Amino acid sequence: MTVTLADVAARARVSPATVSRVLNGNYPVAAATRERVLRAVDELDYVPNGPASSLAAATSDLVGILVNDIADPFFGIMAGAAQGAIGESGAGRAGGEKLAVVCNTGGSPERELTYLTLLQRQRAAAVILTGGSLEDDAHLAAVTAKLARLAEAGTRVVLCGRPPLGADAEHVGAATLAFDNRAGARRLTEHLLSLGHRRIGYVAGPADRTTTRHRLEGHREALRVAGAAEGPTLHGPYDRASGYDATVELLRLDPALTAVVAANDTVALGVCAALRDRGLSIPGDVSVAGFDDLPFSVDAVPALTTVRLPLHEAGARAGRLALGAEAAPPGGLATIPAEVVVRGSTGRPPE
Amino acid sequence: MTVTLADVAARARVSPATVSRVLNGNYPVAAATRERVLRAVDELDYVPNGPASSLAAATSDLVGILVNDIADPFFGIMAGAAQGAIGESGAGRAGGEKLAVVCNTGGSPERELTYLTLLQRQRAAAVILTGGSLEDDAHLAAVTAKLARLAEAGTRVVLCGRPPLGADAEHVGAATLAFDNRAGARRLTEHLLSLGHRRIGYVAGPADRTTTRHRLEGHREALRVAGAAEGPTLHGPYDRASGYDATVELLRLDPALTAVVAANDTVALGVCAALRDRGLSIPGDVSVAGFDDLPFSVDAVPALTTVRLPLHEAGARAGRLALGAEAAPPGGLATIPAEVVVRGSTGRPPE
DNA sequence: CTGTTAGCGCCTTCAT
């Protein structure tokens, strides 16, 4: 059978409680006994039973990181950074090590709730929700309720790249790192306007997501301030095909378009492909802008003008927040700035 | 306090044992009582205590998916597919739902082992290791030993896109889905040779990884069969910068290069960037080929010739294997074919 | 500083 703590205790000629104490290091133990116990652990190749200690301690070392699409580097980068921050923490042998795991919801609200329940069932130490959320009152309420349960059971809740829960959810005490999508989008469009563009198409993300809405609002605000008319806008998923298809349609709606703003860089890639296939040059005929500044964006041809989000930093910070290794921002909310990166895909409109 | 099974039992006016039985569905229960219990569960918003049931049942519903780099779509796609396959399984209410979680090792052997231990500690139901492994005898032995422990404790082990453990590890009973990197690489180089290339540079992955070695061997085999000399070869990480830097160096080593083969598509992007920056046209002056056929590869300019690996299918299959929902391949090993995809980045060498 | 004593919440024979 598997080795238990009692076996170690017997081998080291101490009580189980003592073994538990040296393993968890939360209690004074004589150096000599500690030594003896550690040796017994090694000799027996003992591995603690996680469920048993979670049960007894009423808490586990699981940290869940929820992402909308694990195949998308936008989430991969944040999740990787968070996991890194969490993994490093417990470097010191037994005890500290948390098990940071990422859960892929695929953007499905049901799966999001399912994972939250599963994590609740595991008595997770913390939960990090990344990326925008669905704007559906029922779902939002369900998630908030779930998070409240978790928080009340001692699970730390962190939102990363996600808007705050709302005033009625302060009791959840969620630490929030929100991306300033609105300002980023506004400045991006201002950049286009300053180049002289007045007919700008927009390929937005899915209609019911906060990220989509905030970026769109920023875009519209810039247009409004400049007194420019809003161009055609189409919604679709955050993928390449969406950008391609939408661009074809956008050009049909307004053949005189001089710029296209995409929901994110992946979509922008599709926009570029469609433009190229129609024989239009970038940015000679049409300028293109993305969002997120994912690693491949600099390698697009021409390199993509986009809005940089500090995904890695935000993820790492979320990880530390989840560990309680960093104090929550004032008011529980930090707004992460978004910075426009001008590259080759945007230029002056044709005469 | 949190609701326990006993609370549900009291509410439904049955014994705890009965509640357990309807929740796990592994035992006959009268329809009427089941109904009553289920209602009580709903009314009380009961969530089973995972650690407690794991402890009692000596097994958990955790499935760990280990990846080398979660920010890399190569792993993201496999992990997402596996997680999808596992998540779908338990659709039927309580019970079945497994918690599929991905663990990011960052390519570090220590973290790989740490995660395996953590998973062992959680009494994970299954473990999926994805991607190539480090070719270090000590590490390999350690991992094999760990997997043996896990297997012996009832954890299912699946390798996805990773070579088999070796003859001395048959007792682990790991189901293996190995990518045919060697054949894919060979055919890719054959394609280049058939176009007339004879001076081919190679930007390989990290020197001590199986994937790197297999791809390189396939490349060399094609060269040998054709009686062509091997061009300069450089090693580096699987990232864009490596491709860029290596290309600069490759051109210094052999300015007459007519083609560059990259370790994977991401590296190939860097290769293309370096070539462009040097004023060389692709494929006019130099042809470029990648590996993996990641989503962005079709959008490179020109679109990348590469080797397609059915990442999604393999990941999904690994997920089913981990659940025991699919029979292991004969001999425990399936070799996943790799197919060359010819696109615009390769052409005839200049005169 | 260390041992003793109770559970943590659930599953699982064993009876009924």
Place this chain on the structure above:
DNA sequence: ATGAAGGCGCTAACAG
């Protein structure tokens, strides 16, 4: 088909 009872392996008060 259902109830009763013991124990899974560990932690957390209490004593000493």
